[in-house]
Amino acid sequence: MRKVWAVIRREFVERVRTRGFWIATLLGPVFFAAVILLPALLTRAGGPKRIAVVDGTSTGLGLQVAQALDATRAFDAVRTPGGSGVIDSLTAEVGAKRLDGFLLLDDAVTETGAAEYRASNVSALEALSELRAVLRQTVTAARLEREGVNPAVVARAQIRIDLDTKKISGTRTTGETAGQSFALAYFMAMLLYMAIVLYGVSVMNSVLEEKTNRVIEVLVSSLRPIQLMVGKLAGVGAVSLCQFLIWGLSVKLLMSERGALMQRLGEGEALSLFQLPAVPTSTVVLFLLYFLGGFALYSAMYAAVGAMSSTTQEAQQAAQPITIMLVVGLISMFGMLNDPGSTYAVVLSLIPFTAPIAVPVRWAAGTLPPAEVAASLALLALGIAGIVWAAARIYRVGILMTGKRPSLREVVRWVSVG
Numbered sequence: 001m002r003k004v005w006a007v008i009r010r011e012f013v014e015r016v017r018t019r020g021f022w023i024a025t026l027l028g029p030v031f032f033a034a035v036i037l038l039p040a041l042l043t044r045a046g047g048p049k050r051i052a053v054v055d056g057t058s059t060g061l062g063l064q065v066a067q068a069l070d071a072t073r074a075f076d077a078v079r080t081p082g083g084s085g086v087i088d089s090l091t092a093e094v095g096a097k098r099l100d101g102f103l104l105l106d107d108a109v110t111e112t113g114a115a116e117y118r119a120s121n122v123s124a125l126e127a128l129s130e131l132r133a134v135l136r137q138t139v140t141a142a143r144l145e146r147e148g149v150n151p152a153v154v155a156r157a158q159i160r161i162d163l164d165t166k167k168i169s170g171t172r173t174t175g176e177t178a179g180q181s182f183a184l185a186y187f188m189a190m191l192l193y194m195a196i197v198l199y200g201v202s203v204m205n206s207v208l209e210e211k212t213n214r215v216i217e218v219l220v221s222s223l224r225p226i227q228l229m230v231g232k233l234a235g236v237g238a239v240s241l242c243q244f245l246i247w248g249l250s251v252k253l254l255m256s257e258r259g260a261l262m263q264r265l266g267e268g269e270a271l272s273l274f275q276l277p278a279v280p281t282s283t284v285v286l287f288l289l290y291f292l293g294g295f296a297l298y299s300a301m302y303a304a305v306g307a308m309s310s311t312t313q314e315a316q317q318a319a320q321p322i323t324i325m326l327v328v329g330l331i332s333m334f335g336m337l338n339d340p341g342s343t344y345a346v347v348l349s350l351i352p353f354t355a356p357i358a359v360p361v362r363w364a365a366g367t368l369p370p371a372e373v374a375a376s377l378a379l380l381a382l383g384i385a386g387i388v389w390a391a392a393r394i395y396r397v398g399i400l401m402t403g404k405r406p407s408l409r410e411v412v413r414w415v416s417v418g
Contacts, residue, residue, distance in 0.1 A: 003223050004231045011206075011235025016242070025243050029250035048076045049100040049127055051119070052090055056082035056106040065105060065138050074130040082106075094120050103131070110142050185364035188287060189333045189357050193326060196294045196356060199240045200302040201319070203232060207306030208315050211399060226392045228399075233299050240295065244288075286363055286373070293380045294356025297387055298322060304391035308398035314405045329357035340365045349376045352383025390415045 015021055053069065055062020062079050069077035080086060080102070093099040101119025109115050115135060122128070141151035207229075223231075301322045309315035329348060336345040340362040348358035355376050362368050397414045398406065406414075 004227050004234070007223065007228055007231025008235040008238065011232055012238050012242075015202075015236070015239045021239070021243070025246050028243070028247040029254070032247070032251050033254055048072075048074055049119075049124070050076045050098075051100055052078055052080045052093075052102040054080050054082050054086060054090070054102055054104045056104070057109070058107055059110075059142065061107075061110065061138065061142055062105045064142070065103070065135060068134045068138050069131070072130055072134065074127050077103075091118070094118070109135075110139055110146070113139060184283075185337055185361045186333070188360045188364055189330060192287070192291055192294060192357050192360060193330045195240060195244075195291060196298050196326060197323060199236055199295055200298040200322075203236050203299045204302035204306035204315055204319060205312075206232060206236070207303050207395075207399070208309060208312065211307065212310070224396075226396065229300070229303050229392055229395045230388075232303065233296060236299065237292065237295055240291075241288075244291075283360075283363065287360055289377065290356045290360050290380075293377070293384060294326075296384045297352060297356070297380070298326065300384070300388045300391040304394040304398070307395040308406055308411065310405065318405065325353040326357070329354035333357065333361050336361050337365045340368070346372065350379055352380045352387075355380050 053062050053066040066077045066079040069075040090099065090102045094101060101117060104116040117131060144151045144154055302319060305315055305318045305322065309318055332348055336358060339345065345358065345362055348354040349362060349372060359368070359373065359376050393415045394411060
């Protein structure tokens with residue numbers, strides 16, 4: 001045990017002392033600050049779009065649309081009568097950046113609802129949504145007037161429905177909304193995926209570097225390969241937990257001060273639009289359990305890949321199937337968010353290779369029965385034990401081998417014969 005502890009200490013100290021560790025650790029709070037503050041800042045970026053409404057209607061609908069658009073914060077609109085050469089002239093104005101775009105209207109819009117918008121940027125989804133909403137309201141009002149119905153009466157009869165969503169956890173109703181549940185699940189899934197892959201690849205590269213530099217020959221003279229592998233996994237895991245602790249404290253500080261920061265940036269109204277749910281202790285514990293479990297599972301496989309490879313290119317190719325197994329859980333995230341209790345989601349939660357992402361996502365999206373969590377953790381522990389056992393056998397043989405990468409049959413023989 002003393003030798004394993006020596007390896008853990010060496011791995012931890014060597015990594016913490018590197019410049020890359022502190023750069024990544026300090027960039028974490030910067031990233032989280034950008035996630036918290038940028039959405040509010042980007043909502044006010046760009047200003048209103050300057051557009052022209054080419055009025056080819058005979059009812060004055062174009063003027064009504066232009067006035068309605070100009071009354072919004074998204075557009076600075078003017079009406080332009082249709083005619084020969086107008087489209088070419090406006091196209092030149094858009095090309096010269098003096099105009100953002102123009103809207104083409106004719107009498108057919110009240111019959112078919114079809115209009116055309118030409119602009120230098122047609123990917124501004126918020127502005128296009130506002131444009132469609134104004135067109136729909138104005139054209140609907142025109143159709144009602146044509147049928148002898150007062151649009152003001154219809155407008156008074158309509159009512160905006162605000163659906164307030166609340167999540168039920170266990171037997172109590174929490175204040176967590178649908179958007180907050182999605183944000184928490186998405187954030188947890190992405191963080192778990194990136195952390196497991198990055199730290200797993202770090203273990204693989206460390207093993208490969210020691211092997212190619214022949215340092216491993218010195219280490220195995222005083223350590224058994226299994227001791228070296230376990231110490232390396234534990235050391236890198238300790239580094240990751242240290243980094244997560246720093247990131248967690250920085251996020252907590254940012255969230256506690258986000259109100260003051262928003263007010264200083266003049267975005268006090270945006271604060272109500274960006275609210276993260278309070279993360280309960282049970283969620284934090286579950287996150288850490290599955291991170292540690294996923295890290296142990298995948299890092300053992302990455303360590304085995306590093307041990308049986310001779311070059312970085314070989315290691316990257318051999319590691320692709322391992323990464324794909326984790327990606328399956330990530331790309332299935334949206335399906336699990338839509339129905340956390342589906343058979344597919346339950347199966348992914350019980351498979352050790354996908355459980356590190358599947359279970360935290362389902363936990364954040366809905367209510368997970370304790371029996372399912374216990375079964376998933378038990379199967380994950382069994383998976384870790386089996387993978388570490390197989391990886392240790394591969395590690396023991398492959399760590400001292402150089403040259404051509406072994407075939408799958410040889411790797412199976414290393415595991416079975418030991």
